[in-house]
Amino acid sequence: AGTMTISSPQDPGSWDPVDTFLVNWASVATNIYDGLTYRGPDTKLVPGLATSWDVLDDGKRIRFKLRTGVKFHDGEAFNADAVKFTFDRLMGEEGSKGPQKSNYAAIDSVEVIDENTVDFHLKQPDPVLLTKLAGYGAMIVPPKYIQEHGEDYFNTHPVGTGPFKFVSYEPKVGIKLEKFDDFWGDKAKIDNLNYRFISEPSTAVAELQAGRVDLVIPPTIPIGMIPTIKNDPNIDIVSSPSPTVYALRFNTKNGITKDAKVRQALIYGVDRQTIIDSILGGQASPIASFQGELSFGYDPAMKPLPYDPAKAKELLAEAGVKPGASVQIDIRGNDATFNEVVQAVASYLQIVGINATIKPYETNVLLNDIIPQGKTGAMFQQSWGGWTLDFDNTAYFMYHTGEKWNPYDSDPKMDELLESQRAITDPAKREEILRNIANYAADRALEMPLYNLNAIFGISHRVKNFTPVPDSRLRLNEVSVD
Amino acid sequence: MAGFLIKRFLQAVFVVFVVTITVSFAIRLTGDPALMLTQGAGSVTEADLARIREALGLNQPFLVQYFQFIKGMFTLDFGRSFLGGTPVSGLLAQALPATLSLAFASMIVSIILSIPLGIKAAVSRGKWADQFIRILSLVGLSFPNFWLATMLVLLLSITFRLLPPSGMDNFASFIMPAATMGIILTATNVRLVRTAMLETLQSQYIMVARAKGLSENTVLYKHALRNCAIPLITYFGLQFGALLGGIVVIERVFNWPGLGTLAFDAVGGRDYPVLQAVITVLSLLIVGINLLVDIAYGLIDPRIRTE
Amino acid sequence: MADTRLASTLSVENLTVQFGDNRVVEDLSFTVEAGRTLAVVGESGSGKSVTSMSIMRLAEMNGATYGGGRILFNGENGKIDLLAASQKEMRAIRGNEIAMIFQEPMTSLNPVFTVGNQIAESLMLHAGMTKSAALAEARRLLDMVRLPDSAELIKRYPHQLSGGMRQRVMIAMALACRPKLLIADEPTTALDVTIQAQILTIIRDLQKELGMAVIFITHDMGVVAEVANDVVVMWQGKKVEEGPVGQIFANPQHPYTQTLLGAVPRLGEMKGEDFPKRMPITVMENGTPRLVGAEHIQKTARYDSAPILSVRDLVTRFDIKKGLLGGVTHRVHAVEQVSFDIYRGETLALVGESGSGKSTIGRTIQQLQEATSGEITFDGKTFAAMSKAERQRLRQEIQYIFQDPFASLDPRKKIGFSIAEPIHTHRLMTSEKEITKRVDQLLERVGLTSAHRDRYPHEFSGGQRQRICIARALASNPKMIIADEALSALDVSIQAQIINLFMELQEEQGLAYLFISHDMAVVEKMSHRVAVLYLGQLAELGSRRQVLETPTHPYTQRLLSAVPVADPGHIRERAVLEGEIPSPIRRVGDEPAILTHREIAPGHIVADGMQQLA
Amino acid sequence: MSAQTPSATSEIPAKPVRRGKRFARFRQLEFILGILLAGGMCLAVVFSGFLFPDGGEKIDLMARLTPPFTKAAHFLGTDPLGRDVLARVIIGGKISLVVGLISVAGAVVIGVVMGLIAGYYRGFWDVLVMRFADVQLALPFILLAITFIAIVGGGIANTIILLIVSQWVQYARLVRGLVLSLRDREFIQSARAIGVADSRILFSHLLPNLIGPVIVLMTLNVATNILLESSLTFLGLGVNPLIPSWGGMLADGRTYLQNAWWVSVFPGLAIMFTVLGLNLLGDWLRDSLDPTGKTSK
Ligand SMILES: Nc1ncnc2c1ncn2[C@@H]1O[C@H](COP(=O)(O)OP(=O)(O)OP(=O)(O)O)[C@@H](O)[C@H]1O
Ligand SMILES: Nc1ncnc2c1ncn2[C@@H]1O[C@H](COP(=O)(O)OP(=O)(O)OP(=O)(O)O)[C@@H](O)[C@H]1O
Ligand SMILES: [Mg+2]
Ligand SMILES: [Mg+2]
Secondary structure: OOEEEEEEOOOOOOOOHHHOOOHHHHHHHOOOOOOOEEEOOOOOEEEOOEEEEEEEHHHOEEEEEEOOOOEOOOOOEOOHHHHHHHHHHHHOHHHHOOOHHHHHOOEEEEEEEEOOEEEEEEOOOOOOHHHHOOOHHHOOOOHHHHHHHOHHHHHHOOOOOOOEEEEEEEOOOEEEEEEOOOOOOOOOOOOEEEEEEOOOHHHHHHHHHOOOOOEEOOOOOOHHHHHHHHHOOOEEEEEEOOOOEEEEEEOOOOOHHHOHHHHHHHHHOOOHHHHHHHOOOOOEEEOOOOOOOOOEOOOOOOOOOOOOHHHHHHHHHHOOOOOOEEEEEEEEOOOHHHHHHHHHHHHHHHHOOEEEEEEEEOHHHHHHHHOOOOOOOOEEEEEEOOOOOEHHHHHHHHHOOOOOOOOOOOOHHHHHHHHHHHOOOOHHHHHHHHHHHHHHHHHOOOEEEEEEEOEEEEEEOOEEOOOOOOOOOOOOOOOEEO | OHHHHHHHHHHHHHHHHHHHHHHHHHHHOOOOHHHHHOOOOOOOOHHHHHHHHHHHOOOOOHHHHHHHHHHHHHOOOOOEOOOOOOEHHHHHHHHHHHHHHHHHHHHHHHHHHHHHHHHHHHHOOOOHHHHHHHHHHHHHHHOOHHHHHHHHHHHHHHHOOOOOOOOOOOHHHHHHHHHHHHHHHHHHHHHHHHHHHHHHHOOHHHHHHHHOOOOHHHHHHHHHHHHOHHHHHHHHHHHHHHHHHHOHHHHHHOOOOOHHHHHHHHHHOOOHHHHHHHHHHHHHHHHHHHHHHHHHHHHHOHHHHOO | OHHHHHHEEEEEEEEEEEEOOEEEEEEEEEEEEOOOEEEEEEOOOOOHHHHHHHHOOOHHHHOEEEEEEEEEEEEOOEEEEHHHOOHHHHHHHEOOOEEEEOOOHHHOOOOOOOHHHHHHHHHHHHOOOOHHHHHHHHHHHHHHOOOOOHHHHOOOOHHHOOHHHHHHHHHHHHHOOOOOEEEEEOOOOOOOHHHHHHHHHHHHHHHHHHOOEEEEEOOOHHHHHHHOOEEEEEEOOEEEEEEEHHHHHHOOOOHHHHHHHHHOOOOOOOOOOOOOEEOOEEEEEOOEEEEEOOOEEOOOOOOOOOOOEEEEEEEEEEEEEOOOOOOEEEEEEEEEEEEEEEOOOOEEEEEOOOOOOHHHHHHHHOOOOOOOEEEEEEOOEEHHHOOHHHHHHHHHHEEEEOOOOOOOOOOOOOHHHHHHHHHHHOOOOOOHHHHHHHHHHHHHHOOOOHHHHHOOHHHOOHHHHHHHHHHHHHHOOOOEEEEEOOOOOOOHHHHHHHHHHHHHHHHHHOOEEEEEOOOHHHHHHHOOEEEEEEOOEEEEEEEHHHHHHOOOOHHHHHHHHOOOOOOOOOOOOOOOOOOOOOOOEEEOOOOOOOOOEEEEEOOEEEEOOHHHHO | OOOOOOOOOOOOOOOOOOOOHHHHHHHHHHHHHHHHHHHHHHHHHHOHHHHOOOOOOOOOHHHOOOOOOOOOOOOOOEOOOOOEHHHHHHHHHHHHHHHHHHHHHHHHHHHHHHHHHHHHHOHHHHHHHHHHHHHHHHOOHHHHHHHHHHHHOOOHHHHHHHHHHHHHHHHHHHHHHHHHHHOOOHHHHHHHHHOOOHHHHHHHHHHHHHHHHHHHHHHHHHHHHHHHHHHHHHOOOOOOOOOOOHHHHHHHHHHHOOOOOHHHHHHHHHHHHHHHHHHHHHHHHHHHHOOOOOOOO
């Protein structure tokens, strides 16, 4: 019973799973839709609308047994046809208009075996596919409803099989859901779930303080406001590790950072632990490679390079870099916390004799022009973290020759490693290779790994039984409110 | 009158044309929406991008896209948002009243504050009341709107829990955003009213009005105010235009679902249809306000009426 | 004295008014009785307006303080001291028992309210009338000041009325509550003679009807002679003389009064003279009058050579556009088919009512205005045939003195700069030192000193400013000067000085003047020939004697009859003047009839078509 | 119709002012206060290099968010990176004043020239400049800013250009309106009658007579521009965050308002004093440039 209000930073504009990549779609839609698989806060993959599955034909076919007695919010029954419809739609005309299709490119076709069985035929094995089926574009949608009401209607009036059903949506303002009584799993404890779109962090926090919002979800809360929230007796902070990692990557092609020694020196020169403890208030953990501990491919044996300014100076001297050399660090202009971090980084670099200047860019310009075109300074901000929590999703795009996010480096050995793991379905073997990749990248000092930032939630004390999720895919059927 | 309307119309066409073509062209230089839509996705191929561009109609030459937009405009069809495909007209229908009502409320707050203060300052020119009002108005100019807004929220919403910190739900929601903008506008308007009033107060007819034995308030608020209304109205009109454009920050702070928010998100997400539509609406509004101001001139000043 | 004071409506006793430390009215006393008119005359800045504003207790709103004295007013509630009254008490008196007509009639009406509204306002306030009753009364008042069609008039706005009409509205407004005392501060200065005559008549008639006391402030001695019973003469903030009007005119005691009266130009003074004549004038020096100059006949016109300027069939029209893209629907026919010549050393006077096109002709000659058609020839060459450089050169040879000397000087430039500007512009001299020397010479020429060079225009008196403008006009060694009502804003004594300066310069340098004026007495004093303009057309043109002594065109006759005579004994019979001047604004296509001209005597040309002037 | 469009806060030069003694004294006070505030602030900023040799850059993460008036070394406290707020406020003035003053100067020069031309020549130039003004008005500043910065990039120079581009129109409108009311005045006509060249009429007669309101608008705009720079920072479009600026500090300090008010209040006060000083000086300057109502020597 009761109503819970959540502040979410962005309105994705459409609730159709095939239309968007925004995490803030997922933080709402996870309550509306189900996938064949499900991954909860513990990041374990468990049955969702499929009760079991078998990987066949060397990973080129997967057979799913579907859950029975499941109903869509409009009363339509869930069955194999719905699954086929969903994926035909995703891979077909409608999916082509959106960005999700490319993520599921491995799927060739879906075959209905019987009412409760489907086969996925793959073009090539995709080790991450089962995870991908737990979210985003793979959410199962109601065929009859969409055919009847049309695609446009579906965008703004979503129907799924999840624990909450859609009530109303006001663009740029909010979306309202209510408990779905015929949910197949644990039924929701609260009656109403309201989301409000609040993009300005301090506004969201003010709403939380004023008691008009019960939960503020990431990436909203600026670190600077954490003490404010902690000091307020009615609200609190909860956090969990997240996939999001921050690094300053290097221009390995030109300038002083062409030299791996210099890159290492710069890494030695920055006291990342102190930055985490002070600026980030402990809401992050140090990283040795460009991934967090939740990532598949994380190597606990890898340790970050220590803070050692003496060593840094020594390396710089070896590389022939004179004190007073300058580097430019390109960052996103709208990230207040990182802004402070990078200023601290610059001041550490100053200590080892490097003059850093910081150049803020509008996010989209940095991401779609400056980095891909290789127009960055010696260092640039990259924050990354896929919800699939698989290092391939990071490493391939960051390190493989010719990839969008890799404008500078080309290393045949790295390319080979990256390609080799993609064909392998044995998780243990893949993990091994991914760890090798991480180690190799660290050896070459391709980036200065900074930290793995927690997912930080601001929450009202009236909310009970809330488990923070790492990846914004909030499912709130267990939560209750006073 | 017909000539006047034709001229106004041509002017509107010109402004809307120049503004939209500039913005449409410039925004296309700042990044590809297809890239933006696929940002989170890893394995995006050129084919994927081409596919999305086609779906968004971006594969056509700029002029074709522009003319399609113009064509749509005549049927009030501004296309669909790149972000989620919502019809833009629907978004506008929601954002426009939100912004207009806030802008009006702010103007009203500012007018209610600045006219008596400005008149008081003018009447007591050089005395302490005048200096005090002028310095106060400068203080109002010294803090940025977002800062003032945050202070108000801390005080009224969090400390005293009187008003909602954000959103547009009911009358109470209007108070803080309108007050913030109103106070900032007042800072300049007080000076404006004061100056205009000083000019007018030196006129002979003000003396004549006093010589009739009229009370001081009748003299100031009836005879003097109406005579300096022309520059005031002109400036308020300009200000209203600027207000519509400058409302972005306030809308963000108060999470106001208006045109500013819409435009800001649209620029950020390179959502061309939304941006073009917002800009069109804004420029039409500004032309419309100019028109209203001109009509108001006639109502206020009979000399202009018969010209 | 004591008994008059008892009966008097207002008695001012030992009034002193100051702005800051600057005493502008000192120890002033006078009384006015019911049914009588007191004229207050005096030099500009002698405190006349301040006195009347003090009576209204409005002076303090401009920052004045009262140094002492009493202003006793015999009002409805018995005798009260206005200086001791509160503003609240004053509000009940102002506009009700004491009314005032202000110095600047054109700007005294609030432009955004209808005439009816503004008159009704006082009535509703003081007589407690309802709005409709007040409006009905307003109509009656407008009828009383003989404005036509009052029913329609109360709905009009001030800008839709001519100056004369506005002034009558002001009078109606002042009289709305039947005041016991009317203060009229130079109510006719800005108006031309015909309208002035109408207004004087109205005030006098109403005074008879209402039996009120009137304080009439003016510097026009002709007007004083016509309206006043008693006169107070003020000089430098003090009263220097007072007495019945006949006595003041006949036997002025104080030197200032003598100077003032001595300087008054009287129309008809020059009867029988062929040429203008320079007269000696009295000026006040250290408080004593001194006679300067000698009589001199101004026989300077060179009729033997070709005219320096000829104007042939000049037409200047202004388009009035309705709407913004709308076409031209109306035109102002400011100048229609005007032709005349000016010879070296000659003064041609251009006279006519306000709006008759005098300034437009001057401005067209000075190339400040494009002619619609017609030909202007200067020094033998037509404008049309001149190159750009030659036209630019004309701006050296012809100089224009604007009506308002203050307005025509850049307020932010020292006058030395302004005078040197023509020299710089036409590169007449190059060395800064020489230029400074020349400026000093010019200043001396017009009776100023080199010490004045570094002052700003506002630091001079009106007469001095006018002389600065003349110095500037002379700086470029012109052959001709267009003086556009250059004297009408001045005190008569300053006016006389400048007339003499003009004539001296003409004598020395053979200057030609186009002298634009509506003051017939001045015109008589200084012009060789006179052109009378009516509605943009030439009504009459001839030598001064011909036009002024044998006026032939009815319009000329009317103009002359309206001139007030500075002689209290003079009984004027003037033509009853009613109605407004016809408008020069016509619909496009509705061309005015062009008057044909006849030469009735050698050089005396008169227009036919007098029926137009009905 | 739309001819006379007085722009922001047009303080039309008053008619010859007749002031009492008290007022004259106040004018003096105005000047002294103005010099003390604006001049003092400028001096501190100019000599900030000597006052704070480390440029306020020294980061001390251990001493972050020290409250003001508690430690002698950090009289006004420290910011979230442990930098001295006093040092940053004073050094931050550099960017703020440079941005504020140069952008205003640029806009004034362009706007005044355009306004003079439009108002004096009317016709084609007028239509051109005024339609431009309409277009400029229809383009909201923030949108212009985002697009402009997205295309040409951020940085101080670009921020200044952006401010100039978006503000010259104000001056053009103001000046045009004033020229329209002055151009038919007799002293201009009489200059023309003498044959004075147009350029001289524009710059030597018209300009001095309309500069008063321009000065007033200028001094107001210095404030607005210092703040606009902060709005840009607020929207993530600011300049190098390592170089402190008042606006940037205000924007950065906003999230700390509840637990560390001093981070943003002091830069706010700095802006306020400067703005106050500049406006007092502006009023004084306008009056002293106006010879009307005073006696020379
Ligand atoms: N508001 C004012 N502040 C300061 N001085 C003033 C003010 N008004 C008038 N004066 C001064 O008072 C003196 C008398 O002015 P007043 O207007 O009474 O002259 P006047 O006799 O009416 O002259 P005119 O014939 O030119 O109208 C003048 O020296 C004038 O400068
Ligand atoms: N720029 C203009 N546009 C339209 N009409 C004008 C213009 N200038 C003058 N007029 C009109 O032309 C007519 C003649 O004006 P002009 O100034 O020549 O009269 P005037 O004889 O000098 O009168 P006054 O004695 O009042 O100075 C008037 O009706 C006037 O309203
Ligand atoms: Mg006077
Ligand atoms: Mg004239």
